[in-house]
Every structure is written in C-alpha cells, then in structure tokens.
Amino acid sequence: MTSEVRAVPLDTAACGLVDTHCHLDAAEFDLDRGAVVAAAMRGGVTAFVVPAVSVSGFALTQSMQSLYPACRYALGIHPLYVGVAVDEDLDRLDQALSDGGQIAVGEIGLDFFVPDADRARQTAFFRAQLKLARRYDLPVILHGRQALDAVLKCLREIPVAGGIAHAFNGSRQQADEFIRLGFVLGFGGAMTWTRATRIRALATSLPAHALVLETDAPDIPPEFVGRGRNMPEYLPRIAAVLAELRGVGCDEVAAVTTANACRVLPGLFSA
Numbered sequence: 001m002t003s004e005v006r007a008v009p010l011d012t013a014a015c016g017l018v019d020t021h022c023h024l025d026a027a028e029f030d031l032d033r034g035a036v037v038a039a040a041m042r043g044g045v046t047a048f049v050v051p052a053v054s055v056s057g058f059a060l061t062q063s064m065q066s067l068y069p070a071c072r073y074a075l076g077i078h079p080l081y082v083g084v085a086v087d088e089d090l091d092r093l094d095q096a097l098s099d100g101g102q103i104a105v106g107e108i109g110l111d112f113f114v115p116d117a118d119r120a121r122q123t124a125f126f127r128a129q130l131k132l133a134r135r136y137d138l139p140v141i142l143h144g145r146q147a148l149d150a151v152l153k154c155l156r157e158i159p160v161a162g163g164i165a166h167a168f169n170g171s172r173q174q175a176d177e178f179i180r181l182g183f184v185l186g187f188g189g190a191m192t193w194t195r196a197t198r199i200r201a202l203a204t205s206l207p208a209h210a211l212v213l214e215t216d217a218p219d220i221p222p223e224f225v226g227r228g229r230n231m232p233e234y235l236p237r238i239a240a241v242l243a244e245l246r247g248v249g250c251d252e253v254a255a256v257t258t259a260n261a262c263r264v265l266p267g268l269f270s271a
C-alpha cells in the first residue's frame, strides 16, 4: 500500500510549508478530514507529517498517506499512551517498521507533566523505541514535556539520526543540545501567544537552520484561534508570526523551514 503511494513525489518546486506535526488521524477530524486537508493545501501547505500515538492507531495513521498523498507518517508509541500499551506493542512497532513506509519513529518521548506519570515505564518505552530508530536508521519525532533533560540524557546514551523536538518549550541551553544531537525544533501555535515570551525569544534568536513549523492540530490552537480546534490551515499564519518575530519575509521562513524539514526527514519528499 504505502510503497505505491510513496512514489508520488511531493511538490518541492512550490516551496510550500510543511506541517511537521499534525494529528490528522485524530477523531476531531473524522467528519471533515478531506476538507481540512484541502483548505490547508489551498493556503500553501504542501506536506503533512502525521505521527502515530499508539499501536492500535497505526493502520489509521498509515491510511492518511493513501487517502491524502501530501501526507507522510511516523510510527511510535507516545509517552502518554505508554500506560495503556503492553510490552508486546514494542514488537508490533518493530514489525510495522520492518514493513517500511514510515519516514520517522514517532511520536515518542517523555511526559512528566501529568501527575501520575509512570516515569520508569515511559523511559523504558522511549529507550526501546530509540533503539528501534537506530536499527532502522530512522529520524525520530520527539515529545518532551517537563522532561527535556531526561530526553536529552536518553539521546546521548542512544544516539539516533536526528529528527524534530516537537512543540519545543525548553531553555536555550537545551535547544543548543538538541541541535548538537542533530535535531531541529518545532514551533507552532504556542509561539503565537504574546504572553509566551520564552518561546517567542527562542523563535526569534535560534539559528534559522534549527527551526521547523508545525500545528500539532487538533491541539495547541494559536492565539488567533483561541480555544477552538487547531487545523493545518493555520500554518501560514503561524509562519507569518515567525517571520515577523525574526524580521524576515514569509517566503524566507517558508524556504528555510521546508529545507530544514527535508534535511531531518529525508523521506519527506523522496519519490
């Protein structure tokens, strides 16, 4: 299934925007998924990366690419889904990765924000998935919340082929360490909130080669949406916020962030 779909090259010439983190497979899009994709593409989004969160959702995540050829997918077990995962799910992930078609392992990482987080189990699953990323020579899409130093520690012990630290919300020092380990940092809706001074300062001052854009739709709505459902069609406005913060044109932001996405996710535009 996926190999034929993957043979459709995405339109790099248009140098559109890449939504590097978009949960299009989420139930929030069940009623209007096609319209959501079409609206984003009309606005200049030329590619979507859909990360899985649990093994039970792999088939649906994979189907996004066959339904919408501008989609690519990543397979992994999200730290907040480790609680409902069984150990055998790691074998199922291994099997799915060996079948091919994915462009990354993700969404994986550590989330110590939730009060009842089982840190040991999250860490065990994260480490096992980093080893799978190494085995299949795949980049990873990272989720880290209240746990970035622990994520970095795992990455130093189990180095992988880079990737994206999604929804980055850490310090400059942590950002520099991710960059040193081959990662770029994902910026999206959180950056658009005027009160998010630390994230906005990072988006302004980090080197351009370290930035990619994302929506994390349906989560993390931008300030201009408020509390509503986030959608990939908002990515151009998110890009405009980044351009304004950095004092450059939207075209430059699009070109640089798309090039960065292609660099860290080599499967993104491959035929």
Ligand SMILES: [Zn+2]
Binding pocket: 021, 023, 051, 107, 216
């Ligand atoms: Zn996510």
